[in-house]
Amino acid sequence: MKKLIILVTLAIVIMSCLEGASLASMITSDFEDGTLQGWTKGTPFFNPVFGGDLLITSFGNPGNSLLATDTMSGGGNIFVKAPSTYLGDLSSFSGISWDEYLPGNALKRTVIVIQGGENNTLFTGVASGQSVVNTGTWQNRFIPYTFSSTHWFWKSGGGTDSFEEVIKDMKGLYIQLDVTQSANGNIEARVDNIILVPEPGTLSFIALGGLILRKKRRNK
Numbered sequence: 001m002k003k004l005i006i007l008v009t010l011a012i013v014i015m016s017c018l019e020g021a022s023l024a025s026m027i028t029s030d031f032e033d034g035t036l037q038g039w040t041k042g043t044p045f046f047n048p049v050f051g052g053d054l055l056i057t058s059f060g061n062p063g064n065s066l067l068a069t070d071t072m073s074g075g076g077n078i079f080v081k082a083p084s085t086y087l088g089d090l091s092s093f094s095g096i097s098w099d100e101y102l103p104g105n106a107l108k109r110t111v112i113v114i115q116g117g118e119n120n121t122l123f124t125g126v127a128s129g130q131s132v133v134n135t136g137t138w139q140n141r142f143i144p145y146t147f148s149s150t151h152w153f154w155k156s157g158g159g160t161d162s163f164e165e166v167i168k169d170m171k172g173l174y175i176q177l178d179v180t181q182s183a184n185g186n187i188e189a190r191v192d193n194i195i196l197v198p199e200p201g202t203l204s205f206i207a208l209g210g211l212i213l214r215k216k217r218r219n220k
């Protein structure tokens with residue numbers, strides 16, 4: 001009987017941890033509260049010139065989304081910088097996912113830049129299908145947090161940390177939103193549902209935890 005009590009207590013402790021983990025492991029920005037949710041203007045490069053503005057509009061996927069406008073002739077480095085919840089040791093995450101909506105005059109798609117490691121090394125991340133500009137609909141973009149030569153490009157002039165070192169110690173995540181040639185109030189890319197995607201293993205672990213929890217609640 002004593003053994004059973006210990007086992008049940010242990011199970012409850014593990015399940016409470018799982019409940020916490022499921023909340024902590026889904027880092028998402030959906031802009032539904034009408035704020036930038038910690039995203040700020042910023043560029044990963046030296047002498048940064050941020051030639052635009054960031055707005056929350058009701059044109060989202062669904063609800064609200066983050067929109068960048070170009071306010072400088074010739075355009076600037078219109079990057080949006082992630083809050084700290086997207087940074088740190090990301091080696092246990094599968095990758096980063098976001099939805100983009102491009103204006104009709106877009107010439108390119110959104111890309112990301114990550115910065116990290118001892119030397120603040122920079123890598124540019126490109127999702128699949130970069131050559132095709134899909135306008136008029138929301139499109140999902142995903143980049144894995146494991147190295148592949150089709151997705152990741154070392155930024156010349158940046159540091160010399162390996163890709164793995166950067167992923168283990170990420171200090172900056174930026175999304176490039178300048179997708180058109182024109183400037184001066186021009187509408188650039190919109191983004192929504194920026195998700196730090198957990199490993200499939202973590203997901204099934206969370207799903208299993210959820211199942212156990214539901215069963216526990218039903219049995220109450």
Ligand SMILES: [Ca+2]
Pocket residue numbers: 030031032060061062063064065192193
């Ligand atoms: Ca939204």
Ligand SMILES: [Ca+2]
Pocket residue numbers: 070074075076178179180181182183186188
């Ligand atoms: Ca532009």
